[in-house]
Amino acid sequence: MPGESDHSVALANRIRMHSLRMIHTAQASHIGTCLSIADLLAVLYHDFLRVSPATLNAEDRDRFILSKGHGAAALYAVLAERGFFPIAELDSYNRDGSRLTGHASHHVPGVELSTGSLGHGLSVGAGLALAAKRLNLPYRTVVLLSDGELDEGSNWEAALFAGHHQLDRLVAIVDYNKIQSYGSVREVLDLEPLTDKWRAFRWYVTEIDGHQHDQIRSALNRIPSDSSQPSVLIAHTVKGKGVSYMEHQLAWHYKSPSQEQLRSALAELEAQP
Amino acid sequence: MRLAFVNSLCKLAEKDDRLWLVCGDLGYGVLDEFARRFPNRFINAGVAEQNMAGVAAGLAQAGQRVFVYSIANFPVMRCMEQIRNDIAYHRLPVCVVTVGGGLVYGGHGYSHHGVEDLAMMHVLPNMTVFAPADPVETRLVTEAAASIDGPVYLRLGRGGEATLHKQAPAFAVGKALCLRKGATLALFSTGGILEPVLSAAEALTVLGHPPSVYSLPTFFPLDEETIAAESRRCQAIVTIEEHGRGGLAALTAEVLAQSGGGARLIPIRLPREPLAESGSHAYLRERQGLSAAAMVQHIQTTLAAWAK
Ligand SMILES: Cc1ncc(C[n+]2csc(CCOP(=O)(O)OP(=O)(O)O)c2C)c(N)n1
Numbered sequence: 339m340p341g342e343s344d345h346s347v348a349l350a351n352r353i354r355m356h357s358l359r360m361i362h363t364a365q366a367s368h369i370g371t372c373l374s375i376a377d378l379l380a381v382l383y384h385d386f387l388r389v390s391p392a393t394l395n396a397e398d399r400d401r402f403i404l405s406k407g408h409g410a411a412a413l414y415a416v417l418a419e420r421g422f423f424p425i426a427e428l429d430s431y432n433r434d435g436s437r438l439t440g441h442a443s444h445h446v447p448g449v450e451l452s453t454g455s456l457g458h459g460l461s462v463g464a465g466l467a468l469a470a471k472r473l474n475l476p477y478r479t480v481v482l483l484s485d486g487e488l489d490e491g492s493n494w495e496a497a498l499f500a501g502h503h504q505l506d507r508l509v510a511i512v513d514y515n516k517i518q519s520y521g522s523v524r525e526v527l528d529l530e531p532l533t534d535k536w537r538a539f540r541w542y543v544t545e546i547d548g549h550q551h552d553q554i555r556s557a558l559n560r561i562p563s564d565s566s567q568p569s570v571l572i573a574h575t576v577k578g579k580g581v582s583y584m585e586h587q588l589a590w591h592y593k594s595p596s597q598e599q600l601r602s603a604l605a606e607l608e609a610q611p
Numbered sequence: 612m613r614l615a616f617v618n619s620l621c622k623l624a625e626k627d628d629r630l631w632l633v634c635g636d637l638g639y640g641v642l643d644e645f646a647r648r649f650p651n652r653f654i655n656a657g658v659a660e661q662n663m664a665g666v667a668a669g670l671a672q673a674g675q676r677v678f679v680y681s682i683a684n685f686p687v688m689r690c691m692e693q694i695r696n697d698i699a700y701h702r703l704p705v706c707v708v709t710v711g712g713g714l715v716y717g718g719h720g721y722s723h724h725g726v727e728d729l730a731m732m733h734v735l736p737n738m739t740v741f742a743p744a745d746p747v748e749t750r751l752v753t754e755a756a757a758s759i760d761g762p763v764y765l766r767l768g769r770g771g772e773a774t775l776h777k778q779a780p781a782f783a784v785g786k787a788l789c790l791r792k793g794a795t796l797a798l799f800s801t802g803g804i805l806e807p808v809l810s811a812a813e814a815l816t817v818l819g820h821p822p823s824v825y826s827l828p829t830f831f832p833l834d835e836e837t838i839a840a841e842s843r844r845c846q847a848i849v850t851i852e853e854h855g856r857g858g859l860a861a862l863t864a865e866v867l868a869q870s871g872g873g874a875r876l877i878p879i880r881l882p883r884e885p886l887a888e889s890g891s892h893a894y895l896r897e898r899q900g901l902s903a904a905a906m907v908q909h910i911q912t913t914l915a916a917w918a919k
Contacts, residue, residue: 432718434894437887439720445887454722456658486636489657519636520655526636527657592639
């Protein structure tokens with residue numbers, strides 16, 4: 339369905355442009371992170387998550403946790419695009435007096451969990467999924483993790499728990515961009531063989547290209563799996579995706595784009611079909 | 612401060628080949644020189660602070676002297692029990708270093724605000740706690756940390772702090788540094804908040820309340836002797852810290868209750884409940900009563916209320 343895909347692709351592009359402007363204006367960090375997850379967020383919020391501003395506190399709403407809380411600019415961008423708060427508010431990101439803090443804040447409408455310390459989201463997600471199962475609620479819980487984040491042992495405790503308790507409405511997505519804070523994943527702590535690890539913890543594993551919307555969508559549509567397992571999408575991504583001079587560059591974990599760099603980044607995104 | 616720290620550490624590592632640096636996937640542009648010069652004694656443990664603290668304990672048990680480096684609460688709270696049981700209880704020479712004590716990481720939000728760390732770390736067995744105020748104090752406490760045969764916590768700011776000590780002060784572990792002698796008011800400051808404290812002291816002097824000013828680069832063991840002596844001389848002891856409850860104010864109150872002096876306590880510290888707002892370091896300080904102007908006002912109001 340090309341039409342559907344077009345929509346989420348346009349949304350992803352807007353998430354990227356918002357994130358660039360926000361991080362430039364605030365002279366903040368983590369633009370590479372935001373560009374890495376823009377496509378995943380776009381498909382989740384366009385096609386999958388049953389959430390809306392009107393049902394902000396509904397018991398049966400789907401739950402999304404950005405466990406890699408340093409990607410907050412992209413999350414705020416997609417929430418604003420979906421009407422959770424005015425798009426104009428994005429300009430206040432990371433500024434004095436704003437509720438849009440640099441890491442995801444639960445004071446922002448639509449954000450379920452404040453994050454920023456890595457390795458918390460999957461356990462909280464497992465708790466939400468366990469509640470859904472025991473209380474017979476229909477919601478799904480999606481937790482977006484980064485690869486460096488998987489160094490934290492807490493994830494593997496949660497993985498063991500969720501596999502054991504067959505939390506089949508729990509979905510983990512690993513943003514596998516192969517770069518962490520102070521080196522590549524392979525240099526710092528190699529995660530491979532990553533799919534085997536999740537399988538050994540009794541999760542249903544799908545490997546996808548985390549920038550191909552059709553692949554993201556169809557993987558999400560197979561949830562819950564018929565095997566009563568929690569699901570994990572290993573999403574191969576590129577840190578800095580969409581802005582050529584930022585792609586695969588560790589430096590863009592830290593730097594914020596100058597006026598000139600912002601201009602050329604936006605021009606590149608605007609030129610996309 | 613982090614550059615003063617890493618430069619000192621490189622010098623110490625030249626002389627002591629048992630000195631290691633272990634980081635938690637942080638230190639880009641900061642630790643590079645150490646990593647390049649001492650590759651055999653440098654390791655990035657990844658985003659895994661519990662394991663990092665345990666590995667540091669193991670290295671120390673094998674006779675090494677280990678500095679563990681990360682930011683905000685990550686090397687403190689995330690691995691609190693490893694620090695308590697494996698490092699502190701065994702009295703191992705591991706120095707836990709954090710960059711971003713207090714509200715330094717401003718807009719990053721509450722996850723990155725180190726505002727309960729002094730309370731948590733100083734209660735652990737054998738622990739020495741340092742909170743330097745400027746690059747000079749940072750160098751001095753880093754050197755001290757490298758020769759203490761036991762656990763150390765080192766709370767740093769980030770970068771770009773002004774040098775407040777014009778010449779090298781007479782530093783000793785556990786001793787307050789006097790920056791200014793005054794009359795019946797004494798200000799005790801720990802960590803990076805010293806800069807506005809000095810401005811507040813200027814203003815108070817103009818207003819007719821010239822205060823003594825002390826910096827406490829060693830937060831624990833606290834210099835009880837100096838605080839007790841000032842409490843016998845002064846009308847009020849003011850504690851200033853970029854930290855919440857259980858820190859300098861609480862420790863000072865214990866001293867005052869036992870000192871037999873007549874001074875009363877004016878605690879200046881952060882409220883326990885965090886703001887739900889973003890903001891720069893300066894903004895967050897100001898919103899929570901830690902700007903120089905807010906300090907002056909709070910002290911004046913309190914003194915005036917007592918006079919009634
Ligand atoms: C518990 C914890 N330790 C350390 C940090 C500091 N930190 C922020 S992002 C990051 C790693 C970034 O790499 P990755 O997790 O792979 O995310 P990416 O930006 O590549 O998506 C680290 C170590 C943190 N936020 N939380």
